Amino acid sequence: MKRGARATGRGALDRRTRSRGPFLLSRICRDKAAAAVRCAPVKLLADLTPLRESPPFRRLWVGTTLSAVGGAMTTFALMLQVWNITRSTAAVGLLALAALVPLLAVALPGGALIDAVDTRRLVLGSTCALMAVSAALTVQSWLGLREVGVLYALAAVESAIVAVNAPARRSLTPALLPASQLAAAQALQRITFQTVLIGGSALAGVVAAAPHLGLRGCYLIDTISFCCALYGIGTLPKSWPGEKSKSHPSERTRVSAIIGGVSFIGRTPVLAGAFLADVSATFFGLPTSLFPALNAERFGGDPRTLGLFTAAIGVGGMVTAVLSGPLAQLARQGAAMLVSVAVWGAAFAVFAIAHSLWLTLLTLGVAGGADTITVVIRGTIATTVTPPELRGRVMAADYVVGAGGGNLGSLEAGAVGSLTTPVISALSGGLLVIASAGALALALPAFRRYRPAPAAGEPPAAGEPPAAGEPPAAGEPPAAGEPLTSA
Secondary structure, three states, X not given: OHHHHHHHHHHHHHHHHXXXXXXXXXXXHHHHHHHHHHHOOOXXXXXXXXXXXXXXXXXXXXXXXXXXXXXXXXXXXXXXXXXXXXXXXXXXXXXXXXXXXXXXXXXXXXXXXXXXXXXXXHHHHHHHHHHHHHHHHXXXXXXXXXXXXXXXXXXXXXXXXXXXXXXXXXXXXXXXXOHHHHHHHHHHHHHHHHHHHHHHHHHHHHHHHOOOOHHHHHHHHHHHHHHHHHHHHHOOOOOOOXXXXXXXXXXXXXXXXXXXXXXXXXXXHXXXXXXXXXXXXXXXXXXXXXXXXXXXXXXXXXXXXXXXXHHHHHHHXXXXXHOOHHHHHOOOHHHHHHHHHHHHHXXXXXXXXXXXXXXXXXXXXXXXXXXXXXXXXXXXXXXXXXXXXXXXXXXXXXXXXXXXHHXXXXXXXXXXXXXXXXXXXXXXXXXXXXXXXXXXXXXXXXXXXXXXXXXOOOOOOOOOOOOOXXXXXXXXXXXXXXXXXXX
């Protein structure tokens, strides 16, 4: 009897094993593949794969980088020309307002336009318009005009055009590259930004000081640099597999198209969380307007020291961008962005109470590094979770978050600093950033748990739930408490 019972039990076990054999085999294969992925060496330096494998993206990136250096020279020349004419810091500050108002007014309608027309042609046309604005600045400087109103008007026109051009250009990247290379592309674009931040203004200062060039030389170089951008855009293919489709037929008006884009962001917790995290960081914790006051209080107002403040942020961001290889393989992007936002806030909180120059520059460098991580992850999430037909509107919102948040943050820091003290403003802002990161982690668990979907053919790591929006493997239930979609 015992022998028969054992035989019966063994037969039942064999039947269960045979019935589950395919599932067990697939699970073992996935676990082995996941272990191989986890054991793969992590690249430390920035991933150059998009530049190597996509000639169109390479031309676009090189042309954009060279043109951005020229743009930084125009920004420098505009501020210096307004100062030379008025000798008023308030007049120089009005340049930021002249740029901010059209940016906020045009960006979202421009995003709807991007989704409704040929993006390549739109970028070409807006780039030619920007070239014309730089040419007008060159002419007015060559003629020796001293009309501040003309400079404000040209700055406003330029900002309005950039509010369409920049999101449209960014929306080209997901169509040129596979999803697995988008994080690397974001890091490369951040290298462009840091290069411009560090070198653009320095080059402009050299050109402006040259006897036969001056400010008109800065404007002229910017005008010529647009030829590089036009080459990068003009050589793009007229169509490609990842090209977006037209807006949905139900979106008959620009207003409904804008509402559709905002609604998509609102009902996608991952995207809303990324934007809110970035806005909270820049609004509460970007005390650039306090730099002159803190420099005067602690370091005697030396302009060379003040210049080091911005340079330190740029150097920290550049180092992080160059060493951004691990960001391309980051699994928990939502949690990583919240941590980088908290680090940003903590760095500025320490900056507020730092009295030695080395600690001041160190904290600003850490803040610059955290900012690079935040921007790369935000851009990667925005390009990954957005469908092609909404890409222009979401990229426009991303541009507003990145460009508008800094201006509003500087305004907020200056207002609080005037009501209290610069130290209290910077310290409270940094602490509020940390608190907002914690609040977002609690309020948006889908964002905190977000993991990008693995590339085609690549399994998720063993023991990890599928990425948001990815159904579980056949025969397996979803992880407890995890939604099947991100929205």
